[in-house]
Amino acid sequence: MENTILIGGIGGQGILMFGQLLCQTALETTDKYITYFPSYSMEKRGGTSDCYVTLSDEPVGSPKAEKSDYVVIFANQALKKFEDALYPGGALFIDTSVCTEKPNRTDVHIVEVPAGEIAREIGDARVANLCMLGAFIGYTEILPPDKVLATALKKIGAKRPELRALNEEAFNKGMEIGTAAKAAHV
Amino acid sequence: MDKVFMKGCQAIAEAAIRAGCRFFAGYPITPQNEVPEYFSRRMPEVGGVFLQGESETASAAMLYGAGATGIRAMTSSSSCGISLMSEAIGWMAGACMPVVICNVARGGPGIGSIQPSQQDYFQATKASGNGGFRMLVFAPSTVQEAVDMTYRAFDLAQKYKYPVYILTDGFTGEMMEPVVLPEMRSEEFLAAERKANDAWAVRGRNGAPKAHKIRCGARPGVVCTLEEKNIEDWEMYEQWKKDEIEYETYGTEDAELIITAYGISARIARSAVSILRKEGYRVGFVRPIKIHPFPEIAYEQLDYSKLRGILCAEMSIPPQFAYDVEAVVRKRAPIATCLRSGGEIIERSAIIDAAKKLYGDK
Known part of the structure; x- marks a missing residue:
């Protein structure tokens, strides 16, 4: 069993953190082989920022999967770049509060998450990635949600303790959307 | 054993520290920047030396100096940066220095690209400098292997009193995987090695007559012709074919x-x-x-x-x-x-x- 995940967006949106939280949780809760590969432009903020995550029962081949089971999109440019990198039947997660464009794929499941909007409603736009992470876990069930959240709070909490409650709320709201989308697709 | 989730470059630096590396000199170049960055933070914690030279040329020459004292020392760079170091790498092979060199390779030739590639195979295995010398060259496939090979590279550099080379690439350097880190070499172990290296390493004159202990063109502390040194190196390369094949x-x-x-x-x-x-x-x-x-x-x-x-x-x-x-x-x-x-x-x-x-x- 191999799960390949591609997360694409803009520097500063927490794209790399999203991937690392999946990997760190997988390391602590599974026996899987785990490979994470980041790809980003030179700009600290505003440039492209993408990462590839592979969780597998066998040693991982390429750190950059040719096609992914799940693609998570945080920006229009990432949608354009990575829409085709999804296997037919895979799931495409889109932050609809940032992505104004619509995907062309009709052979995949689309999970629309207004992550940025939810984050702003909660009180801080920076927790949008945790909202999307919640939706991703709620939909895919590839890792235990409580463990993912615990890893997130441990990792982000150390750096930004003031965002702890907001991150938790964002994650849970995302979970609800992801779980509901899963139920609707089944 | 606990696994930690580490980036290739950082894992290489940590493995080097644990192997007893106490001197690093280097110069920034993508995609190996996390190696010197990690050393810059970690070396002071273990009483080692981190130096950012003014160039790759200078950094590799500093490594030559550190190698002459017999301590465990390394440098890293990427492709065109390694080319700049190749003069000193040749000198270190000429003087039989126990150092480790890591190339986190990128595209080439020349400045090439900052993206990963495997275009330095000939340079690493056949002609890393002038004079036809060869080195043991490791080629890791995973971050765990990068750790294990870096750790072993220092032992082999000391065993053969010769530079050991790690050829990796920007993918392995940038990607993160879970790793088990090796144990920290004890201070006693390193002290014993330094004492054993007293026999040939530079320790200052201390009033003794002027003499060159380290010469490019001879084993440390040995007086011989260049041809005798070339033959001795060749015999070592032939011995590697029996003992070092992997x-x-x-x-x-x-x-x-x-x-x-x-x-x-x-x-x-x-x-x-x-x-x-x-x-x-x-x-x-x-x-x-x-x-x-x-x-x-x-x-x-x-x-x-x-x-x-x-x-x-x-x-x-x-x-x-x-x-x-x-x-x-x-x-x-x-x-x-x-x-x-x-x-x-x-x-x-x-x-x-x-x-x-x-x-x-x-």
């Missing part, structure tokens, strides 16, 4: 086709082999773990009467690794290549397609 194989017993690769390409090739075998193709896998000395024996052991061909996969155009394979296969089987270059990763699907083409009908 490779792995999979499914070669019944193989009708062999896919061979090293480093980052090897892990992708290995996953292609698994898929092909599941589809019923009798495909085997040969991977040099050290790319110098080249594991000729791994290819000699193949049953050529069964083989339809050998596919070499590498991230270099034109191919380089494939030449070493050709040299040992000596036309006993057709050889094909599957290549990418300029920062593009080799795709598993491309390896599978090339293998099926070479295999022909099942």
Whole structure:
């Protein structure tokens, strides 16, 4: 069993953190082989920022999967770049509060998450990635949600303790959307 | 043993510290920046020296100086940066310095690209400087291997009193994987080694008559002609062919086709082999773990009467690794290549397609 995940967006949106939280949780809760590969432009903020995550029962081949089971999109440019990198039947997660464009794929499941909007409603736009992470876990069930959240709070909490409650709320709201989308697709 | 999730470059630096490395000099270049960055933070914690030289040329010369004291020392760079270091690397081989050099390779030639590649194979294995010297060259495929090989590289550098080279690439340097870190070499161990190295290493004159203990062109503390030194090095390289060969194989017993690769390409090739075998193709896998000395024996052991061909996969155009394979296969089987270059990763699907083409009908 191999799960390949591609997360694409803009520097500063927490794209790399999203991937690392999946990997760190997988390391602590599974026996899987785990490979994470980041790809980003030179700009600290505003440039492209993408990462590839592979969780597998066998040693991982390429750190950059040719096609992914799940693609998570945080920006229009990432949608354009990575829409085709999804296997037919895979799931495409889109932050609809940032992505104004619509995907062309009709052979995949689309999970629309207004992550940025939810984050702003909660009180801080920076927790949008945790909202999307919640939706991703709620939909895919590839890792235990409580463990993912615990890893997130441990990792982000150390750096930004003031965002702890907001991150938790964002994650849970995302979970609800992801779980509901899963139920609707089944 | 606890696993930690680490980036290749940082894992290499931590493994070096644990192996007893107490001197690092280097200069920033993508994609190996996390190596010096990590050392800059970590070296003060273990009482070691971190130096950012004014250039690669200077940093490698500083490493020569550190090597002359016999302590465990290293540098790292990437491709065109390694080229700038090649003068000093030649001098360190000339003076038999126990140092470690790590190349986190990127595209070439010249400035090439900052993206990963495997275009430094010839430079690493055949001509890292002038004078025809050779080094032990490790080629890790995973972050765990990068850790283990870095750790061992320091022991081998001390064992042979010679530079040891790690050829990795930007993918392995930038990617993160879980690793088990080796134990920290004790201060007692390092002190004993330093004492043993008193016999040849630079320790200051202390009033003794002026003498060059370290000379480029002789083993430390030995007086000999350059030719005698060249012969001694050659004998060491020949001994490596007996003692230092490292490779792995999979499914070669019944193989009708062999896919061979090293480093980052090897892990992708290995996953292609698994898929092909599941589809019923009798495909085997040969991977040099050290790319110098080249594991000729791994290819000699193949049953050529069964083989339809050998596919070499590498991230270099034109191919380089494939030449070493050709040299040992000596036309006993057709050889094909599957290549990418300029920062593009080799795709598993491309390896599978090339293998099926070479295999022909099942």
